Structure formats: C-alpha cells, structure tokens
Amino acid sequence: MGGVVSAPDRAAEAAGEVRRRRDRIYDPDPEGAQRQRSRGMLLPRERIELLLDPGTEWPFGYTLGRDANLFGFGEIGGRPVAYRTWDPTIRGGAAGWQNRRPSKEHFALIEKGALPQFNLAQSAGGQMNLNSLSSTFAGFAGGMINVRNALPRRGVVLSAILGRAYAPFMATMDDFTVITKDTTMAFVSPLIVQQATGAKATAEEIGGAEVHATVTGQVDRVVDDEPAAIAMLRTVFSYLPGSAYEHAPVVRTGDPADRTSPELTGIVPSYPNKPYDVRAVIDAVADGGSFLEWGPDFGRSMVTGLARFDGQSVVVIANQPKIQAGALTHASMTKARRMLWLASDFGLPLVCFADTPGLFTTMEQEHRGILTMATNYGSDRMRIRSPKVCVVMGKAIGLAYFFMGGSDPEGMTFAWPNAQISYIGPEGGVRVAYRQQLAEADDPRALLDELAEPFRKAMNPWRGAAVAGIDDVIEPAETRPRVIRALRALAHRGDRDRRLRA
C-alpha cells in the first residue's frame, strides 16, 4: 500500500501537523519545563493565561517554528492588547532568529493597531548560532529599534521581569516595569562580567530586584511572585489609555467629587518646617484607595504614581518632605521623568503636589550632573500638553517650583495659604547675603532668625496670586474639588491626538 494516501487522510495529516506545531507551546520541552518547575516558576503558557482575559488569546505565528520567542494578541479588561514573551524551557529563553519574521509582523500589527504591548520576560539574551550573525542580526535589530523608538509613541508598553533576564531591552524601553523579588535583570551575566574585568559578583549583586528598586531605578515595582507581577500589569493598565489615540478608562469608585479633606491641616504643618508623609496628602485628595505608587524605594524625595480623580486617571508627582526635606535629587528626577514621559506620550493629566526646598545641593549631586538632569527634566516638563494642575502645600523654592508645575501658563496653580514661593529659602538667603554680619554677631542664631523673618513673611502666596501667577489661594480642605474641577476645565476637545501633537 506504501505511499498511497487518501485525500481525507492528507487533510487530517495536515491538520495534525498544524495542531502539533501549535501545541508545542502547550506542551513544552519536558526537560526545560521540569527545570522551570523545580525553581517554582511558571511556564509561558501559564503566564499568558494569567495575563489575558480567559478565552481571548490569539497566538501569532506559532506554527512557523519552535523558538523561544512567543507572540500574540488578546484582551485585558475587554481591551485589545499584544503580548510578547520568552520560553525559558528552550535554550533558557534566549531569543532565536527563527521567529524574526513573525516578530516583525507582530510589531507591525502592534504599530498599525496602536496596541498596548505586554512583555513577560525571562530570557538568557540572544542565541548564538551560525544564523544569528551579522546580516540577520542587523536586520532584526533595526526592526526592533525602529518600531519602538524612532516612531512617535502609540501604544503603551508594560513589562514584567519574571525570571532571570539578560538584555531585556523590550522591558527597558517601556512605560512600566515590574520585577519579582527573587529575580535579576542585567545586560550580561556574572560570567561575562568576570571575563571582561575579572570581578566576581553574583547575579543578585549585579542586577537583583533590590538593586533595581533602590539603586538603578530601572524597575517601577517589586512584587513577591509571578501572579502578583502579572496582576500588577493588569492593574497599571486599568489606569492607562491603550494608546495615544484613546482616553484612559474612567473608573468611578463612588468617592464624591465635592468631598473636602479637613484632615489635611492635621497632616501638613502650617509653617513648612516639619516633615510629613506626602502619601497621606495624596490619599486624602485622590479617589479613595486609587493611588498606585511607582518607584517607592528609588529617588524617595519624590513620590510618583498614578491616581484617579473622580474616576479620571492622572499622573501624580509629589515632593516627599519626609525624605531629604523633599529636595529634588538626580535619582528622584530620573524617576519623575518617566512619569512626565507617560503624561506627554499618552495625554494623561499631571497633578503635582509641591513642598520642596529646591534642588538637592550636595557635591555628590553636582558630580552626578544634576545640572544636566535639571535641564532635561525642565524640558520634558515643558513638553507636556495635557491638563496640568499644581498644588503648593508649603515650600516651593527656586527652579523646583517651576519643575513641580508652579505658575505653568498652560495649567492651573493653586496654593495653600502656608505656601512659601521664592527663588531661595529665607534662612539660606540670609546666610549668604548677611554672612559678614552673621560672622561678627554675638548670637548669630538670633540674628539669623531676626533677619530672616521679613523674608519668611514676604514669601507668602498672596503677591503671586495678585499678579495671577497663582490662580487661587485655597483652603487645604478644598483641594480635591478644585483639582477635579480644573482637570475637567482643561480637558482637550475633539481630536485629542492632533491637539497634543500639534
């Protein structure tokens, strides 16, 4: 009988081949899967199921070849998304070259549909084989860079680092990155570090979650495990528009828009010289329980994150008087710039809470290049065209006042009556201007106090309000209704994208 195959058999065989190829993702390499399981980690399949709404997955290009890149589409909260993940059961998840074509097609569809993109990363980097050398690499890398950075931003990009990840650039070109606490992310492995420099270091020392959360600022949140990381991506996404062409979903919690916050005068001092936790202010003013902090352990003199005001998602940037008196540091501005990009790329309103003595003036900060950082921060802030509201809760000194959105002609500035707005702090200014007198005084401390008092008085917000640089001086309790009202008034009409990008 040999080679004779009936037509139905051929069809069945073809279908079987499709299923078999497709199922390779459902039935991973047993040895690799075993390795993954023994580390207590999830398989790609399980990660995708946690990410997407049930039954919405559209795997993309799975029948083409067995490779460590997996792409697809699906829905989250009923909104269309794209995902990209790596299969750690195959060569440690090292990106192969077999799937470069579907990868580019996948990117092209993401671009065309302005789709939000989710990266679930665990990867050993790139595979080294004869096919991966110069010519193909050049083609692939060009496509990758082109899609994300050379074109204007379209969809949001959110990433989770779920396992040891080397060179996960998809995850560092993104808008939000979450990492699980026991994992690492780095450009190269300890072995390569050792080869290059002879230095011995563990993967954790080079790029552990803790290092990124506190030193590099390359991740926005650290969570306990993989399900929490993927749940975090879904939560963050619920605050964001899918792309620059949409508005963020409005999620009302039942917190009334006209609710006042009388507790604020118990949190914030009436003269700005005592530390307090600005998170308590944000919690009191935003929709109850809506504040989602980004980068809580990095650049801690600023508090950044997403919140909702009457259901409307906003980017929040606040000074943290509890840490370094709320001074702007190289690290805190690095962190806050990510939030500025988010606001300008996706038209999210920006709400700033200012209580800062200015830029952090230490030699270490100067050596890190705080001047250049300040320039970059300032120009990023000016680029924002979405609604902007600034609340001055205390000190707003020097360049930092502008950096926090104070007196932005395109936004609204509300000051509490305790606000101190000036280009230099009273005591600091007096120390410089009267240094001779202070040096010669019997009681320099008393003289400083005496000389500074008129400046303390003159730094009030009333003069700024008189020349309309401040839109109103408000009672702290009124802050929430004012911010909500201002966000509504400043919203864009009609073709939002055309306006934002004009």
Added chain:
Amino acid sequence: MTDERSTTWEERVALVREARAAVEVFDTGRALPEGALSPRGRIAALLDGGSFLEMGALSRSQHDAVADRTPADGAITGYGTIDGREVAVIAEDPLALAATDAQVAKAKRSRLIDQVVYRGIPLVYLADGAARPYPTFPAGEGLMHLRGADQYWARDIAERSAPFVAVVFGVCRGQDAVLATAADVVVATSAAGISLTESDGRRPDAADVVASDDREAIELAKRVLSLIPDDASSPLTPVVAPSAPASPLDDAGGDVVEGVFDDGTVVRFAGGPAGVAAVDGLPVAFFAAAGGTPLDGDAVARLHRVAAISRRHRIPLLVTQDCAGYGPSVGPRDVRALVGELHASDAVKISIVTGRGHVLGDFVLGGRGCGYDVIWAWPTAQISTGDARVYEPGTADAADGPWAAADLGIVDDVILPSETRAWLVRALRTLALSRAVPPARYDRGTRLLDQE
C-alpha cells in the same frame, strides 16, 4: 509681632476667606443701572450655578497704589459649564480701574486665549469698558512679575476650532474691540458701542445681534453657543432637543425660517435673513433671501458672516433664494471674497430656490461653482441666468419655472414647500459623517474628469 513660623492654620485660612469676601464685595456692592448686571452677575447668569473656576481669582493691578480698586485687574477669567458643557469666560469689569494699563489683565486674557486655542475650548467674551481715556502708568513697572504680557495674544484667537461668542455690554474699544470682533457671533446690548478708537464713536453695526438688556444678551449668547459644536471633526449630531417649527409650511410656501427651523432656536443676525438655528436638533447656519429684490452690500456681508461660521465649525449652510441677483451696492471684491469663503468650506451646503433664483456659475446663493452640494427648487421657482428685461427692455420677465433647470440637472430636485424640512433633515443626516472625513482634494483637472 507674630512670628511667621507660629502662624496657625486657622489664621491662614481666615486670610483666604477674607480675600474672597473682598472680591465679592467689590462686585456686589455697586450701583447698577436698570437691567444691568455686574461682571460677576453676568458670569453667574451665563454659567451653571457653582461651576465657575476662576483663574487668577485674587489678582489685582501690579501697581500697589491702586490694588484695592482693581480686583481681578478688571478682567475676570476662568472656566465654567453651560448646561454641563465646559466653556472659558473672560468678563471685563468697567469699574475696576479698567482704564489702567492693566498688565496683569493682559497676561490673564492672553493665557486664557492660549489655552482656548490649543485645547479647543469654547470661549465667551463679556466685554465692557469704561468710557474714559487710558491713563498711563510708568511703563515697565511691575513687568517683572508677569509672564507673557509682552506677547499680547500669544496665539491668534482666529486659530481656534471651538466656538467663540462675544457679548458687548458697554464701551468696547481698541484691543477689546479687535478681540470681540474675532468672535463667530457678536451679541450687543442696545447700550453697547464697538469701536477701534475713541473718535470712531459707537459702531453698533459691528454686532450681529442686538439685545435689549444684559440678561437677554446673555440668553442669546447661550443660544448661539448651544448651536455650535466644540469640535468640527466629529459627525454631525443634534446639539439641542428637536422641536417642531413655529409655523410649518404648507404647499403655498411661506417664511422658511419660521416654517423649517426648530421653534425657539433661531438667532437672526441684525433681525435680517441671516443667522443660526437648529433643524430637528441639528445645527445650521442660514441665509434666507426673500422678497425677490436684489442682494445689497449688507446682505452679502451677512451671508459672509454665516458662511464663515459654517466653514470654521463645519456646520451645514442652508441658503434659500428669492432674489434678483446683485444690487448696485455690491462690489466685485466683496463677492470674490465670499466665493472664496464658500469654496474653502468643507461643510455641507444646500441651496433652495423658493422664488426668483440663479443657480449657475458662482452666484453666491446657489451656484454650483460655489460648491453647493444640493440645490433644490420649489415648484413656484423661477430660474434664469438673468433678467430678460435687461436685454430686451419692455418684455416680460422671461424666467423659466424650475422644470427646465431640473431637466438639465441644474437643480437636483423640485420639492414641495411642505416637504422642505423633512428633505433637509434627511440630507443632513445622510451627510452627517462628512464632518469627520478629511476633505477630498483633487489634482488639477481630475475633478472635472470625475464629474464627466
């Protein structure tokens, strides 16, 4: 002497309330003529209660000597809602030493206009100035406090996409007058005067609509505003609740404005044939020429006003004609400018010949050459290319009925007067999406070939 550092929250909050009360008293504590409102009273009459969000609420002149007499520096600016719709407002205060050089006020107006233009927010300008000459203050004093005062009008209000309505209550002069006349519609009270310089005297003809008092002016402004959507690039949808016309047409014809448009929505410019209205809730700009007489220069100017509103906001333009061409007061440059306006417009344009009419060439009331999309005629229409009596004095008017034109396809259809409203609504609904579609632009010559 209280130490600044020991000032309590209670003392600080008391200052906020005091400052607000002072602003309030300046506004409410003034004597007003019969039927007049204070600037904040006008804002209250315009906006939904409690919706006003003031910008620069505690601002005053930069000259400390007059600070007490200049709340808001004479220009109250901010945002509020009208029937839930967000709008921006500038209200001039004639009592607040408005005739100072008012650098703070200039910065406030400039900033609001900037926001209005780039965010696409509707603007209402409540103009009112004192009938006094401008005193001068030392130039430069106080400028250090201000942003943007040196670039008065950071953006040209003409770049806006959302509607702009000006209401003029008193003297509106100089830069105020230049701003007010940039509005889509200028409403004025009978007490108002709009002029560029003092010596011009009062020129009420710069107003489109005249009201008897402040409240009526504000109501008219709200009606106009309700008829112009925020965004010119979304599909045409009802802007007001539909209602029946005041006196629906029967087949004997009659007044199109009363017989076609929704009752209570019509705003006529200068009481004449031009204006804005709603038909079945959909906004239209209209010009209804009646009486069979020629268009005069004034009529061409009014048609230009409504054509400009139609173009900028892409709301449909409806013209009806029963007229005998142009009269001697119409200049060719005025017509040329109007033809350009009509050509440049991507709005739906519909012409109905109700009596004597001309539908050829670039006649501004219905020439295909002016880009009219639909041309209908009533059965009683007399359509001609000119008046035969001009060529053969002594002969009767040789205008045809509508049928020859219909047979040639010069008019698209002959409709009964009683059907006019229904057909109009059907056409507007059919073409509703055209607002959202980028206008088609053809290469030179292609358009003609397409139409062959």
